[in-house]
Amino acid sequence: MKKLVLFIPLALFLGMGIFLYKGLFLNPQKLDSALEGKPIPAFQLEKLETPGEMITQEDLKGQVSLLNVWATWCPSCKYEHPFLMTLTRQKLVPIYGINYRDERAEAIRELRHQGDPYVLNIFDKDGRLGLDLGVYGAPETFLVDHQGIIRFRFAGPVDQRVWNETLYPMVKQLQQEAAAEAAASGQSSATGAAS
Amino acid sequence: MKPLNYLLAMILLCFSSLTLATPVDTYEFKSADNQKRALSLAHELRCPQCQNQNLIDSNSPVARDLRLEVYKMVDEGKSDDQIIEFMTTRYGDFVLYKPRMEGRTYALWLGPVILLLIGLTAGILFIRKQRSQPVEAADLTPEQQAELDALLKGDKPGVDNDHKGKKS
Numbered sequence: 001m002k003k004l005v006l007f008i009p010l011a012l013f014l015g016m017g018i019f020l021y022k023g024l025f026l027n028p029q030k031l032d033s034a035l036e037g038k039p040i041p042a043f044q045l046e047k048l049e050t051p052g053e054m055i056t057q058e059d060l061k062g063q064v065s066l067l068n069v070w071a072t073w074c075p076s077c078k079y080e081h082p083f084l085m086t087l088t089r090q091k092l093v094p095i096y097g098i099n100y101r102d103e104r105a106e107a108i109r110e111l112r113h114q115g116d117p118y119v120l121n122i123f124d125k126d127g128r129l130g131l132d133l134g135v136y137g138a139p140e141t142f143l144v145d146h147q148g149i150i151r152f153r154f155a156g157p158v159d160q161r162v163w164n165e166t167l168y169p170m171v172k173q174l175q176q177e178a179a180a181e182a183a184a185s186g187q188s189s190a191t192g193a194a195s
Numbered sequence: 196m197k198p199l200n201y202l203l204a205m206i207l208l209c210f211s212s213l214t215l216a217t218p219v220d221t222y223e224f225k226s227a228d229n230q231k232r233a234l235s236l237a238h239e240l241r242c243p244q245c246q247n248q249n250l251i252d253s254n255s256p257v258a259r260d261l262r263l264e265v266y267k268m269v270d271e272g273k274s275d276d277q278i279i280e281f282m283t284t285r286y287g288d289f290v291l292y293k294p295r296m297e298g299r300t301y302a303l304w305l306g307p308v309i310l311l312l313i314g315l316t317a318g319i320l321f322i323r324k325q326r327s328q329p330v331e332a333a334d335l336t337p338e339q340q341a342e343l344d345a346l347l348k349g350d351k352p353g354v355d356n357d358h359k360g361k362k363s
Contacts, residue, residue, distance in 0.1 A: 134285035134287070
């Protein structure tokens with residue numbers, strides 16, 4: 001029994017070792033979003049293409065969607081762009097754009113030349129919405145559920161692999177949740193009408 | 196380089212890290228007190244884009260915006276807690292250089308103290324045990340005792356000269 005006590009330092013050392021070893025494989029670039037589980041922050045910003053036309057957080061509600069932060073100055077966004085076009089063609093999920101700290105004319109030109117994958121583009125000139133979303137670089141993609149709650153944030157360019165492995169399973173699940181909820185409320189209103 | 200110069204250089208190097216990098220923001224504070232508080236807050240908050248720079252040291256656009264946001268909030272009369280709250284609701288606890296005292300961070304805050312206490316107790320117990328045990332006389336055969344006596348007297352014939360020479 002007394003001998004066992006002598007092994008305590010070794011056990012402590014091994015415990016620390018395992019803990020620190022695991023730390024070696026963490027990605028320090030990846031931050032959890034503090035906004036997961038919270039609604040999209042309130043905002044009122046112009047539509048990118050039409051100055052004067054306002055968009056608020058209410059316009060993004062109603063369906064599972066992606067909220068993609070992009071800019072013309074951001075090389076990774078250019079890399080990501082063709083894949084967003086593919087996603088839009090597949091019509092799996094609507095993508096909303098936040099044009100982040102950008103020049104309006106340049107952004108419009110870029111979309112005209114390269115194609116526009118977005119249902120709607122919010123012009124966040126001074127990055128205020130980005131700040132409220134906790135954006136620290138572009139591109140970043142937020143997965144928003146049908147109630148406008150942010151469920152997941154992905155920092156970095158979305159490509160086929162990220163989509164297949166991370167985003168699409170979550171999108172499918174959220175869409176099922178939304179469908180189930182709609183069915184439940186549809187049923188209750190139907191029975192309500194019948195009675 | 197002369198050792199003294201070298202030492203001086205090292206000391207200067209140490210102090211150079213203490214000088215504050217002053218960012219070239221054109222921000223007019225309402226008062227010097229506000230400026231002092233805002234700068235110290237911005238020093239304590241980590242830039243979310245960088246890995247280990249505070250808001251003042253970093254040149255990234257996000258750090259610049261957040262820095263100005265902090266300045267503005269200080270001038271608006273917001274408290275430190277409110278400003279830290281603003282930062283953490285957006286960027287999480289990552290931005291805090293000094294983690295908050297809460298459930299998840301008790302181990303972080305109290306761990307060192309507990310380890311120190313464990314170490315001290317173990318040390319004290321060990322010393323006490325050593326003291327309480329009387330030194331027992333070793334069992335020596337008469338020949339060994341005779342050898343020991345001779346050694347203590349310092350005239351053991353077997354001791355080599357080298358050893359002796361060093362002693363004297």
